[in-house]
Amino acid sequence: MNILEAIERSGVVGCGGAGFPTHAKLMSGVEYFIVNGVECEPLLRTDRYIMRHFADKIISAIERTGDEIGAVHCIIALKESYSEEIHALRSAADAAKSRVSLHFLRSFYPAGDEQTIVYEVTGRVVPPAGIPLDVGCVVSNVATMLAVYDAISDRPLIHKYLTVSGEVETPTIADAPIGAPLESCLSLAGGASIDDYCVLLGGPMMGRIISKEEFPSMVVTKTMSGMIVLPQKSRLANIQRMSREQMAVRARASCIRCSQCSQLCPRNLLGHPLEPHKIMRSLALCGDLQALPMNDAIVRSAALCCECGICELIACPMDLQPRRVNAALRKMLAEAGIRYKKGDGQRSPHPFRDMRKISTVRAAARTGVYRFQHIRIDRLAEARPKRVILPMSQHIGAPCEPLLRPGDEVKRGQLIASSPQGRLGSCIHASIDGIVEIASGSMTISSDGRRCN
Numbered sequence: 001m002n003i004l005e006a007i008e009r010s011g012v013v014g015c016g017g018a019g020f021p022t023h024a025k026l027m028s029g030v031e032y033f034i035v036n037g038v039e040c041e042p043l044l045r046t047d048r049y050i051m052r053h054f055a056d057k058i059i060s061a062i063e064r065t066g067d068e069i070g071a072v073h074c075i076i077a078l079k080e081s082y083s084e085e086i087h088a089l090r091s092a093a094d095a096a097k098s099r100v101s102l103h104f105l106r107s108f109y110p111a112g113d114e115q116t117i118v119y120e121v122t123g124r125v126v127p128p129a130g131i132p133l134d135v136g137c138v139v140s141n142v143a144t145m146l147a148v149y150d151a152i153s154d155r156p157l158i159h160k161y162l163t164v165s166g167e168v169e170t171p172t173i174a175d176a177p178i179g180a181p182l183e184s185c186l187s188l189a190g191g192a193s194i195d196d197y198c199v200l201l202g203g204p205m206m207g208r209i210i211s212k213e214e215f216p217s218m219v220v221t222k223t224m225s226g227m228i229v230l231p232q233k234s235r236l237a238n239i240q241r242m243s244r245e246q247m248a249v250r251a252r253a254s255c256i257r258c259s260q261c262s263q264l265c266p267r268n269l270l271g272h273p274l275e276p277h278k279i280m281r282s283l284a285l286c287g288d289l290q291a292l293p294m295n296d297a298i299v300r301s302a303a304l305c306c307e308c309g310i311c312e313l314i315a316c317p318m319d320l321q322p323r324r325v326n327a328a329l330r331k332m333l334a335e336a337g338i339r340y341k342k343g344d345g346q347r348s349p350h351p352f353r354d355m356r357k358i359s360t361v362r363a364a365a366r367t368g369v370y371r372f373q374h375i376r377i378d379r380l381a382e383a384r385p386k387r388v389i390l391p392m393s394q395h396i397g398a399p400c401e402p403l404l405r406p407g408d409e410v411k412r413g414q415l416i417a418s419s420p421q422g423r424l425g426s427c428i429h430a431s432i433d434g435i436v437e438i439a440s441g442s443m444t445i446s447s448d449g450r451r452c453n
């Protein structure tokens with residue numbers, strides 16, 4: 001079995017993003033194999049922990065994967081300020097006489113964005129609506145490489161390292177089986193240190209707010225990298241609670257056409273024809289998202305947005321929501337079957353791009369999490385739930401189909417679900433020993449003998 005087959009068989013998906021199946025992403029014949037160790041979201045510390053503690057495994061996985069796909073260059077991109085991680089990776093690469101090299105970036109957001117990292121490392125611009133492969137690159141991340149190391153050793157992806165930070169008693173890296181209740185991870189950090197809280201899944205810039213009431217039903221998935229506890233009344237929570245109608249009314253009433261959102265937009269700075277201020281102007285004129293003409297070139301450019309959040313959390317002086325407007329339009333464009341033509345409207349990167357980068361510290365300050373920004377997390381704690389719930393769709397592609405029946409007994413690491421034959425997808429393995437229950441869209445494994453419902 002070659003490495004790509006081992007990766008597919010182990011159910012490895014991109015651990016730092018939307019969960020694209022890794023075996024399908026690693027194309028042969030690329031020039032650059034870039035591994036993202038930037039972790040640009042303020043407060044997330046998972047990748048840094050992994051780089052410090054598993055540097056030898058990461059180097060080994062990159063080397064072997066790079067050889068398998070015939071990559072000319074194998075590069076880990078990380079921030080120049082990550083001195084301990086740089087030392088660990090350099091030592092591991094030297095000890096293994098590895099060809100894997102390091103590329104250093106300034107501490108800015110979103111340095112870890114796939115298209116930004118490609119430009120920073122190679123000087124090549126991924127075309128609008130394109131992918132790194134269009135310019136000879138494949139991008140993965142360090143957590144995925146750790147999962148690849150396990151896959152090569154015939155160990156499936158069944159657990160995750162997660163940052164648990166913010167308003168908690170002891171910021172912690174949780175080591176949790178996939179499907180574990182997020183509450184069990186929060187308990188490892190001593191629980192929330194405030195009463196009226198909500199939980200941000202992911203980082204402050206791109207994460208999703210979960211209410212205290214919704215939280216008990218949430219579980220660890222393959223793509224999660226951390227959670228941050230915040231006050232219920234934080235700015236981030238207030239923005240995410242806003243309805244589409246409120247966003248439109250506010251755009252109409254308050255957008256001053258200053259174009260700050262476009263001037264700081266990282267995709268615009270790369271030369272993509274995305275100008276959120278024009279989208280907001282169109283929305284202000286129409287007054288309603290539904291009334292916007294989907295075939296209009298300005299509206300279609302919303303498809304180029306990576307939802308980094310700079311426009312609404314940092315740039316806009318009026319506290320408007322260009323990112324959320326773009327996200328809604330992207331969904332509407334996809335539903336209407338309107339695709340952006342690859343490369344359309346491509347320009348050169350903006351000459352002021354370097355000057356307009358947003359420092360990570362500023363991103364932390366603007367999102368209200370600055371006081372947690374300098375916390376170093378080296379405490380690891382393991383979650384051992386008696387019950388896990390495994391969603392059948394934790395990846396891009398077709399949802400998995402269960403391979404077992406209710407009441408079957410499974411062992412940790414056993415294959416329990418796979419994607420339909422011939423469809424893009426990824427398989428799922430049991431993350432604990434126990435008895436299986438099947439519900440619509442998920443499988444539950446209980447090790448305590450209790451039935452689920």
Ligand code: SF4
Nearest residue numbers: 265305306308309311
């Ligand atoms: S979220 Fe805003 S700043 Fe980020 S890519 Fe989209 S439009 Fe640009």
Ligand code: SF4
Nearest residue numbers: 255256258259261316
């Ligand atoms: S930054 Fe805000 S106010 Fe200025 S153009 Fe963009 S949405 Fe309008």
